[in-house]
Amino acid sequence: MKNTAFLNRSELIAVAILAVLILVVLPMSLDGFRLNLVGKYLTYAFVALGLVMCWGFGGILSLGQGIFFGLGGYCMAMFLKLEASSVENTKIQSTPGIPDFMDWNQITSLPWFWEPFKSLPATMLLVVGVPVLLAFILGFAMFTRRVGGTYFAIITQAIAAILTILIIGQQGYTGGINGITDLRTLNGWDIRTDDAKFILYFVSAGLLFACILIAYFVKHSKLGRILVAMRDKEDRVRFSGYNVSNFKIFVFCLAAAFAGIGGAMFTLQVGFMSPSFVGIVPSIEMVIYAAVGGRLSILGAIYGTLLVNWAKTAFSESFPELWLLGLGGLFIAVVLAFPNGLAGIYTSYAEPFIRKLMNKKPDILPGGNIPQGSPAE
Amino acid sequence: MNPPATPGVISDQMAPDFLLAVEGLTVSFDGFKAVNDLSFYVDEREIRVIVGPNGAGKTTVLDLICGKTRATSGSIKFRNRELTKMNEAKIVQAGIGRKFQTPSIYDDLTVFENLEISYPKGRSVFGALAFKRDAAVTERVQEVAEMIFLQDRLHERAEFLSHGQKQWLEIGMLLIQDPDLLMLDEPVAGMSVSERVKTAELLNKIIANRSIIVIEHDMKFVEDIAHRVTVLHQGKVLSEGSMDHVKHDPKVVEVYLGH
Amino acid sequence: MFAEYSLPELGSIFVMQGFAGLILFSVFLLMALGLAIIFGQMGVINMAHGEFMILGAYVTYFTSQFFLNYIPALFSIYFFLAMGLAFLASGALGMFIEWAMIRHLYKRPLDTLLATWGLSLILQQLYRSFFGPREVGVELPEWMMGSIPVTDMVEVQINGLFVMGLTMAITIAVAFLMYKSRWGKQVRAVVQNRVMAGAVGINTEKVDRYTFALGCGIAGVAGSAFTMIGSTGPTSGQLYIVDTFLVVVFGGAASLLGTIASAFTISQAQSTMEFFLSGSMAKVLTLLGVVGILMLRPQGLFTLKVRR
Numbered sequence: 001m002k003n004t005a006f007l008n009r010s011e012l013i014a015v016a017i018l019a020v021l022i023l024v025v026l027p028m029s030l031d032g033f034r035l036n037l038v039g040k041y042l043t044y045a046f047v048a049l050g051l052v053m054c055w056g057f058g059g060i061l062s063l064g065q066g067i068f069f070g071l072g073g074y075c076m077a078m079f080l081k082l083e084a085s086s087v088e089n090t091k092i093q094s095t096p097g098i099p100d101f102m103d104w105n106q107i108t109s110l111p112w113f114w115e116p117f118k119s120l121p122a123t124m125l126l127v128v129g130v131p132v133l134l135a136f137i138l139g140f141a142m143f144t145r146r147v148g149g150t151y152f153a154i155i156t157q158a159i160a161a162i163l164t165i166l167i168i169g170q171q172g173y174t175g176g177i178n179g180i181t182d183l184r185t186l187n188g189w190d191i192r193t194d195d196a197k198f199i200l201y202f203v204s205a206g207l208l209f210a211c212i213l214i215a216y217f218v219k220h221s222k223l224g225r226i227l228v229a230m231r232d233k234e235d236r237v238r239f240s241g242y243n244v245s246n247f248k249i250f251v252f253c254l255a256a257a258f259a260g261i262g263g264a265m266f267t268l269q270v271g272f273m274s275p276s277f278v279g280i281v282p283s284i285e286m287v288i289y290a291a292v293g294g295r296l297s298i299l300g301a302i303y304g305t306l307l308v309n310w311a312k313t314a315f316s317e318s319f320p321e322l323w324l325l326g327l328g329g330l331f332i333a334v335v336l337a338f339p340n341g342l343a344g345i346y347t348s349y350a351e352p353f354i355r356k357l358m359n360k361k362p363d364i365l366p367g368g369n370i371p372q373g374s375p376a377e
Numbered sequence: 378m379n380p381p382a383t384p385g386v387i388s389d390q391m392a393p394d395f396l397l398a399v400e401g402l403t404v405s406f407d408g409f410k411a412v413n414d415l416s417f418y419v420d421e422r423e424i425r426v427i428v429g430p431n432g433a434g435k436t437t438v439l440d441l442i443c444g445k446t447r448a449t450s451g452s453i454k455f456r457n458r459e460l461t462k463m464n465e466a467k468i469v470q471a472g473i474g475r476k477f478q479t480p481s482i483y484d485d486l487t488v489f490e491n492l493e494i495s496y497p498k499g500r501s502v503f504g505a506l507a508f509k510r511d512a513a514v515t516e517r518v519q520e521v522a523e524m525i526f527l528q529d530r531l532h533e534r535a536e537f538l539s540h541g542q543k544q545w546l547e548i549g550m551l552l553i554q555d556p557d558l559l560m561l562d563e564p565v566a567g568m569s570v571s572e573r574v575k576t577a578e579l580l581n582k583i584i585a586n587r588s589i590i591v592i593e594h595d596m597k598f599v600e601d602i603a604h605r606v607t608v609l610h611q612g613k614v615l616s617e618g619s620m621d622h623v624k625h626d627p628k629v630v631e632v633y634l635g636h
Numbered sequence: 637m638f639a640e641y642s643l644p645e646l647g648s649i650f651v652m653q654g655f656a657g658l659i660l661f662s663v664f665l666l667m668a669l670g671l672a673i674i675f676g677q678m679g680v681i682n683m684a685h686g687e688f689m690i691l692g693a694y695v696t697y698f699t700s701q702f703f704l705n706y707i708p709a710l711f712s713i714y715f716f717l718a719m720g721l722a723f724l725a726s727g728a729l730g731m732f733i734e735w736a737m738i739r740h741l742y743k744r745p746l747d748t749l750l751a752t753w754g755l756s757l758i759l760q761q762l763y764r765s766f767f768g769p770r771e772v773g774v775e776l777p778e779w780m781m782g783s784i785p786v787t788d789m790v791e792v793q794i795n796g797l798f799v800m801g802l803t804m805a806i807t808i809a810v811a812f813l814m815y816k817s818r819w820g821k822q823v824r825a826v827v828q829n830r831v832m833a834g835a836v837g838i839n840t841e842k843v844d845r846y847t848f849a850l851g852c853g854i855a856g857v858a859g860s861a862f863t864m865i866g867s868t869g870p871t872s873g874q875l876y877i878v879d880t881f882l883v884v885v886f887g888g889a890a891s892l893l894g895t896i897a898s899a900f901t902i903s904q905a906q907s908t909m910e911f912f913l914s915g916s917m918a919k920v921l922t923l924l925g926v927v928g929i930l931m932l933r934p935q936g937l938f939t940l941k942v943r944r
Contacts, residue, residue, distance in 0.1 A: 061746045141931040150681050150745050151934060154881045155927055161878045162923045169916030222499050222508035229483040229494050236481040239443055240495045240550065241469035250502045280878065284753055291750065324761040331754025335747045336740060 007216055014299055015212065022205050032194045039201040039269045041309040042208055044069075046262025048289040048301035049211055050255030055287070056295035057224060058251040059231030060148065064156030065259050065286050067163055068131035070278030072260030074167075074174075075130055077273035078114060079123040080183035080191075100182070105172030113173075120187055127264040128257050135256035136249060143245035143252075157280055164279035179274025183267070191268055204265045208302070211258050215298045218254065227251060288327070291334045294343025303342055395454075396421050396588050397442070397558055402451035404441060411437045413612035415451070419558070424580060424589045426599045428623075429609035430632060435592045436478060438609070439560050442590075443475040444468045455558065466500075474551035478562040478592075480543035484536040488527055488546060491535050492518045495550035517553060524583070525549035526575060541568040545576070552583060559589045565598050577601040608632075648789040649911060657907035659796045659865060662803040664899040666858030667880040668887075669810050672895045674851035675884055677814075677827050678844065680738055681749040685880065686873025687759035688852045691729060692722030692859030693868040694767055700774040700863075712777040715864075722860040723853040730852025734845045742844075756874065763870035771869035780864065795864045802861050810854065811892055823847050882926050888936030898936075902926060 007015065026038055047065045055061045081099045090096045093103040098110050116122045138159065142152055167174045175181070183191070190196060218224050226247055230237045238244045267273045276282065293304020308330070315323035338344055397419040404412045412434045419425050427435050440446040442453055444465040453460040460468055483491050496517060499508030522528040525545040530538065535546060544564055551559055564580075565573045573595070580589060580602050593599050599606065599620065606623045608616040616626040623629055641649065667689060674682050682688075699718035703711045733755065741748040780798055783791040814820040825833040826843045834840045862868070883902055887894030902922060909918035930936070 061749070063749075142934070145931065145934050147931070147934040150679075150749065151885060151930075153746060153749060154681070154878075154885055155930060158878050158882055158923055158927050162920055162927070165916050165923075166920050169914060169920065218506070221506045222494070223502065223505035225486060225490055225494055226505055228485055229491075232483045232485055233481050235445070235477070236483070236547075236550075237494070238465050239445070239469055239475050239477075241466050241497060241500050241554065243464075243466045243501075246502050247505075284750075287750065321761060321765060324757050328754040328757030328759075328761070331757070332737065332751045335744075335751040335754070336737065339744075339747065 006213075006220065011216065015209075015216075018299055018302060019209060022208075023202070027198075027201070032197065035201055036197045036269060037309075037313060038306070039197070039204050040266065041306050042201075042204045042302075043262040043266035043269065044286060044289060044309065045208055045302045045305040046211060046265070047255075047259045047286045048293065048305045049208075049215055049298065050258035051287060051290035052293075052295060052298055052301045053215055053218065053227075053258075054251045054255040055290065056297075057219065057227040057231070058248060059227075060248055060252060061153045061287070062156045062252065062255065062283075063153045063280070063287065064160040064283050065255065066278045066280075066283035067156075067160050068135065068256040068259035069263040069266070069282075069286070070163070070167075070273070070275070071131045071134065072127045072263030073267045073273040073277060074180065074263070075117065075123055075127045075260075076264035076267040077180040077183060078117040079120060080186060080267065081180050082114065082117055083186070084182060084184040099175070099180070101175045101178075101180075102172055107172045111173050128260050131256040131260035131263075132253045135253045139249035139252040140245075143248040146245075148248075157283070160278065160280050160283050164275045167275040167278060175274075177275060179272055179276075181272040181274075183271050186268065192271060197269060200265070200269050204269065207261055207265065211261065212298060212302070214254075218251075219298065223247065223250070285327070288331055288334070290341075292330060292341050294341030294346075296340060297343030300341055300343035300346075307342075394421075395419060396423075396456065397590075398452075398454040399438075399442070400452050400454070402438075402441060402448055402453065404437060404446060404449045410612055412441065412448075415609075415613060417607050417614060417617065419588050419590060422584055422586070422588060424584055424591065424602050424604045426591045426593055426603040426606045427609060428593065428599065428606060429615070432611075433609040434612040435609055436562055437612075439475060439562055439590070439592065442468075442560065443473060469554070469556075470497075470500075472557035473560065474554055474556035474558070475560040476544075476547050476551060476562055476564060478566070480540065480547050482535045482538075482543055482546050482550070484534070486535060487532050488522065488535055488538070489518055489531040491546055492521055492549055492553050495553050497554045521549045521553045524552060524579065541572040544568065545579075548576075548579070555587075557587050559583075559587055561589065561591045563592055563594065565593065565595055573598055644789070648787070650908070651786075651790050653908050653911050654904065655790075655792055655796065656910075657904040658800055660907055661900050661903035662799045663858070663862060663865075663876070664880060664883050664903050665803055665807065665896060666861055667855065667876055668883040668895050668899050669807060670851040670854035670858065671880055671884045672887075672892060673810070673814070673854070674848055675881075676891070676895075677823055678742075678847055679745055679827075680742070680848070681745060681752065681881075682851070683749055683753040683877060684733075684756035684759060685752075685852075685855055686875070686877040687756045687763075688726045688730060688855035688873075689859035689862065689876075690763060690868060690870070690873040691726050691759070692856030693863050693872070694763065694772075694859075695722040695725045695856065696860040696863045697772050697774050697868060704775065712779060715777065715780075715860075719857055719860045722856040724856075726856025726859070727849045727853030730855075731845055731849040733852075734848040738848060739841070739844065756877075760870050760874070767870065769870060771867040771872070773867035774863045776864065799861050799864050806854065806857060807892075807896065813850075814892065819843075819846075879923075882923065882930075886926050886930060886936055891936070894936060 022042070027035060030038065047069050051062070051065060085097060085099045087097040090098070090100065090103070093100065095103055095108045098107065102110075116126060138156070142148075142155065147155070168177045170176070185191060191200065226237060226242065230244055230247060234244055263273070263277070266277070289305040289308050290301045291304070292308050293300030293302065311326065312323060315326055334341060340347075395418040399418070400416045402412055402415040403410060415434070415438065427438065429435050437446060441448050442460065444460065444463060448461050451461070455471060455473060458471060460471070460473075463471070483494070486494070493510065493514060496514055498514070499505045518531070519528065522531055525548060527538075527542060527546060527549065530542070535543065538546060544567070548559075548561065548564060565576050568576065577598060580591075583589075591599075591602065603620050605618060606620050607614055608623055608626075608629050610632050615632060616623050616629050618626075667685065670688070671682065671685055674680050674685070696715070696718040699721055700711075700714055703714040737751055737755070738748060741751060776795060780795045783793045784797075785791050814823065822833070822838050822843050825836075825838060826840050830840055833843075859868070859873075866872075879902070883899045884895055886902065887896070887898030905925065906918050906922040909921060913921070
């Protein structure tokens with residue numbers, strides 16, 4: 001059967017188009033500053049991609065994806081900070097060799113949970129491991145007790161609030177409200193130069209495409225169809241012999257892993273990490289990226305993220321006041337008028353037109369697709 | 378529509394190894410006993426119909442057997458395995474399939490995918506990731522689709538089926554798991570007369586290697602399929618036996634026609 | 637940590653923190669009441685609830701300014717008029733929002749959450765544009781200022797007492813409305829079985845609209861009361877929204893008694909801990925405790941076991 005393949009033909013074309021856009025067109029047409037901005041947006045796209053998996057396919061709306069983005073970002077920032085806080089660099093401190101904000105807060109030795117971040121391999125493991133572990137604990141506690149829907153959303157939001165307050169409150173250990181700043185090198189490689197930023201852009205893009213392929217693989221596996229089935233009729237799946245909560249935990253952890261990678265790449269490209277990317281507001285803004293792109297569309301999430309952020313940058317530069325109104329209006333419009341986002345508009349308007357142009361008959365709906373305007377891969 | 382020549386009535390013989398033995402089953406919701414000290418037994422290859430007025434506890438009994446609701450006290454033994462402590466997935470894996478009152482299928486998936494999801498392989502998270510749609514799966518899906526009269530509609534989205542076809546599809550989703558006990562909650566509700574006849578045919582065909590518990594209100598249909606009938610009233614067994622016996626039981630007449 | 641204080645001092649600390657907790661309790665409960673109606677009865681998540689509250693606060697502020705400038709003689713009673721206006725303003729806005737937005741989303745609770753979040757962003761920006769980004773505070777009438785000494789170490793503020801009294805009055809009114817009035821019966825009927833309620837002649841659309849409006853109106857009153865103990869800015873509403881949702885969920889969404897009990901527990905826990913720990917840690921521990929308990933008992937404190 002065609003739909004058990006990794007990618008079907010139209011999906012392959014769509015991924016290729018996006019790849020050309022991100023890897024060729026944008027780097028050639030944008031200056032370094034703008035490209036770095038796009039690179040930053042791409043790190044948010046990891047989160048939106050995870051939300052498509054867990055909210056779109058799985059029906060689980062998490063309002064706390066900023067938690068995982070932030071954890072991944074902080075893990076990376078802690079490693080970079082330790083590297084930047086070598087004894088020579090910090091010899092004017094009363095305790096040389098520890099991050100400057102610890103010294104300012106009268107902390108005299110490195111806290112135990114900073115120790116693993118002296119090693120790059122450990123850090124890379126933790127960038128994914130910490131978010132996944134937390135997602136697993138939360139998911140296990142809630143899904144096995146059948147907490148879902150709005151309750152789950154509220155609780156994840158509360159946890160985002162808790163984590164932000166905690167990070168801000170524990171200045172000496174976390175850098176407080178300013179976050180972890182003044183990051184310089186990655187294993188001796190200066191990440192602040194334009195060249196480094198250019199390379200990091202491609203690293204981000206490469207990782208993003210890897211995650212996109214993983215997402216397609218999951219979508220086309222039986223697991224993807226089970227997710228859709230669960231969203232429709234959870235009890236039927238349960239009474240067909242599946243342990244429903246395990247599937248929810250899996251997809252929630254997957255989304256957390258994506259977000260963690262995104263966070264780490266964010267830190268590398270932007271050069272700092274702060275609690276303002278962890279809390280309630282960024283978490284819910286990330287939901288709108290997925291919603292604008294189309295909550296059921298893997299590639300839609302990427303386009304949605306790029307577009308919303310591009311609009312945000314454009315508006316905030318000239319009319320900062322309009323931006324909040326625009327963002328609020330976007331939330332309302334997407335939910336009320338375009339619940340399937342750009343992807344939905346594409347499938348219901350653009351695609352029939354293209355088919356007519358190419359004089360092609362429509363494919364049979366591939367598996368796992370969703371009604372009311374299926375995703376536009 | 379003839380019932381099989383030898384209905385599985387072996388009731389009062391010795392050493393009956395029941396497929397399902399429900400004993401002293403009680404569940405209370407906030408003090409209200411929906412099922413009250415209920416006992417009944419189902420044999421191998423038996424079609425048992427449970428009837429009773431609204432609120433008699435019929436659906437609750439099925440909920441209790443398949444683990445959707447937890448019993449307050451009592452036991453449910455399936456091939457001598459206690460079910461009351463098992464989780465829902467384990468109960469299904471033990472060989473019990475349950476159809477819900479309103480057809481419960483996945484609207485967004487095709488008929489094929491609906492059946493495939495129920496195919497008993499790749500049920501763990503990583504099993505599902507690694508699951509391949511091989512020839513055995515496709516063949517089995519085809520086979521079941523033929524039994525439930527849907528072989529021509531395999532690649533349509535299930536949403537577009539008629540109400541009766543949805544009922545069949547859900548029965549098919551259970552059949553593909555080859556359960557030893559099939560529980561059907563009002564399988565012919567919303568079906569046309571000809572669909573009812575076909576459904577009765579289907580049930581009499583699949584009984585060859587399993588038992589079935591049916592909840593139904595349509596008395597004509599009950600007569601067509603029932604080996605034995607259990608009448609529930611206020612969470613207790615009011616009467617039990619052949620359709621004929623039950624129909625003439627004065628207690629049943631009293632409950633249905635009296636007051 | 638207790639060793640530095642003498643026994644009577646400790647006693648006074650607990651009484652004072654208890655009193656501070658009671659004021660927090662009043663704020664939580666006032667906000668939660670409106671939410672308990674909207675979320676508990678209708679299942680709608682209104683993320684803009686805080687902004688409805690702030691609208692009430694602004695209405696109160698402008699009423700106080702009006703009285704101050706034009707009829708200073710009556711300034712001592714302006715608050716009662718302001719409260720009524722706040723109720724009407726927030727209620728009317730709520731009614732409009734229900735008509736324009738919420739009624740299309742009853743079957744999609746998660747989408748309501750997103751749409752009302754969008755609404756909250758818009759309202760915040762509008763407040764900022766029209767009323768300015770600075771926080772404003774109202775001037776209290778004479779009789780509400782000062783405090784009453786209870787012992788030589790314990791004092792209670794009059795405005796705090798007033799807000800508590802007001803909270804009690806509003807709670808009783810809501811309880812009466814929901815459980816004793818004919819309208820309350822209709823609301824509960826619609827919640828339990830929308831189709832049947834419609835069939836027996838209840839105008840379900842109207843019930844929905846007025847229920848939502850009432851919830852928003854009560855938020856407006858909460859905002860009004862809020863001005864008595866704190867200042868108001870465009871984003872003040874957002875500060876409390878998560879806490880308030882936790883209060884409602886923790887109490888068991890459909891139970892008024894649960895909401896009261898959980899508002900009390902959370903506020904007391906937080907304000908008592910605040911004295912011994914930093915404010916942020918007290919909040920973290922309180923929220924963690926609530927989330928932890930919710931994970932163990934997702935249905936909240938007060939719920940009944942029913943067949944689902």
